[in-house]
Amino acid sequence: MAAPRKKLPSERWTSFDDWDYGGMKERLEDFMKSINKTALIEHASTIFGSPVSLSDPFSAGQSWCCFELVAPDHLLIARVRLPKHPDSNAPDAADEYLVQCEIATMEFLQANIKTVLIQIPKIYAYEGPGAAKAIEVGASYMLIQGFYGNSLQDVNDSLYDLPISTQEHIFAQWTAFQAELAVFTFPQIGSISQFSADTGPVIGAIATAWLEHLPNSGPFQSGWEYFVAVAEGLVTCALQRKRSDTEGAYNRFAVLAPLIFRNIVRDTEIFKSIQGPFHLNHMDMGMQNILVDDDYNLVAIIDWEFAQSAPWEVNHYPMPIPLISSDRETAEFLHDTKHIAHRNTSRQVGARLLYRQQFGEAERALEKRGNPLYCSIADVLEGKASRIYGEELTYELVRLGYGLTGSEAEEHVRMVEEEMKRTMVGVESTNG
Structure with a gap:
């Protein structure tokens, strides 16, 4: 009896679908016109020493486009660099540094992780x-190992809708891999900028997509230095987006939350x-970067460009089980069985509890x-620093950070908002 045919990842890839906003589809279309796919096929053929075909569907992100060979x-996956994102002001050198750090991290893990079944793609x-x-293809690119699996997000984006046994199976693998990464520790906070088997890993500046917003990119000696830099970067980014919002649609809390976090x-x-x-942390290990097969066995972890050594407090509940309600609201929703929420x-609370329990097991x-x-x-x-770092609700930040609720929290938010308005006016006056 013949073995069942393995389903190619591209069978779930959506190509141009879901990109028809803000000129993003046009960006992809222009990119496709400029790429020499034949050159990719020829390069892949020389690596394997056999004919290679390129699947028609592709998968795109904000920075890379993936073709299946x-x-x-x-x-094999050809991961081809997209033109710079329209919102990015980062210098070209920063983009290249991201790639260098990703390659160094993957080489480090290939050489050091021996005990888990989940794989890190090989770079050919x-x-x-x-x-x-790269000139022949029309863009820089990497050829990496492909896997018969798709992102957990593409397979099922509502994790807590799955049976408890399936959730437990997923979380057990997810947390075991993160714990395995956390075994590797470093005296500084930063990205692995270089790696060789002889000299080991070198920790350099943080590789981040919003490097232009960071006043300092490290490497950092203490957790506080790191969080100060991250907070300042978040505030700079939020204020820049608000200033560019000509239609006034920008939510006030999108600026207030970063300001309060910084404070x-x-x-x-x-x-x-x-x-x-x-500890070493992937920093973007959400459902979009976890590949699973049809039985929810985790196959591989992809997209390592933001990986870094980091304070333990950067660990928080990931999508789709983040803390999206205040503790008070969560308690009310759980108590009132007739409430719409x-x-x-x-289900979300149960999934979070299971996720934390599986970390303990790992x-x-x-x-x-x-x-x-x-x-x-x-x-x-469940610590305060982790809760604050992963929190986006403005009033919950005020409660966690300052212990303020009710009218006192309202007054604190008003005070921060007045400070924000004065800052905006000052910046506009200086620029004017």
Whole structure:
């Protein structure tokens, strides 16, 4: 009896669908006209020493476009760099640094992670800006190992709708891999900018898509330095977006929340005692970067460009199970079984509890193997610093950071908003 045919990842890829906004579809269409796909096929064929076909559907993100190359016994992904995002003011050197850090991180993990079944893609080739093959293709690109699986987001974007046993199966693998990463610790906070088997990893500045907003990109010696830089970057980014909002549609809380986060980091003691060692973190391990097969077995983790050593407090509940309601609202929704939000809240709370429990299991397994974590991520998830770092609700930030609720919280938010308006006026006067 013949084995069932493996489903190619491209069978779930959506090409131009979902990109018809803000000129993004046109950006992709122009990109496709400029790419020499034949050159990609020829390069892949030389790597495998056999004919290769290119699947018609493609998968696009904000920075990369992926093409699927199929050989008789192999699967390859051509990850081709898109033109700079319209909202990005980052210099070209920053984009190239992101790629360098991603490659160095993947090489480090290939050499060091031996115990988990989830894979890090192998890099077969990278053709950077100015390379002969990149010029021939029309963009810089990397050829990486492909897998018979799709992102968890594409397979099922409502994780907590799945049976509990399936959620447990997913979370057990998800948290085990993150715990495995966290075994690797460093004295500084930053990205792996270089790696060789002889000299080991070198921690450099943080590789981030919004480097132009950071007053300092490290590497950092303390957690507080890092969170100050992140907070300042978030505020700069939010204010810039508000100033460019000519239609006045920008939500006031989109600026207030970063301002309050910055004030908490700067003015309270919550983040000031955070010291190393600092663990290796993917920093973007959401459902879009976790590949699974049809049975929800995790196959691979992709997109390593933002990976870095980081304070333990950057760990928080990921999509689709973030803390999206205040503690008070969550308690009310759970108590009132007739409330419209009761069912979804119950499932989200249950999924979060399961996620945290699985982190505990993963940490105990590492301890039995003689590789205990320096810090328990399961405990950190419920800590104040982690809650604040992952929080987007303005009044919940005020409660967590300052212990203020009700009229006192309202007054605090008004005070911050007045400060924001004065800052905006000052900047506009200076620029004018």
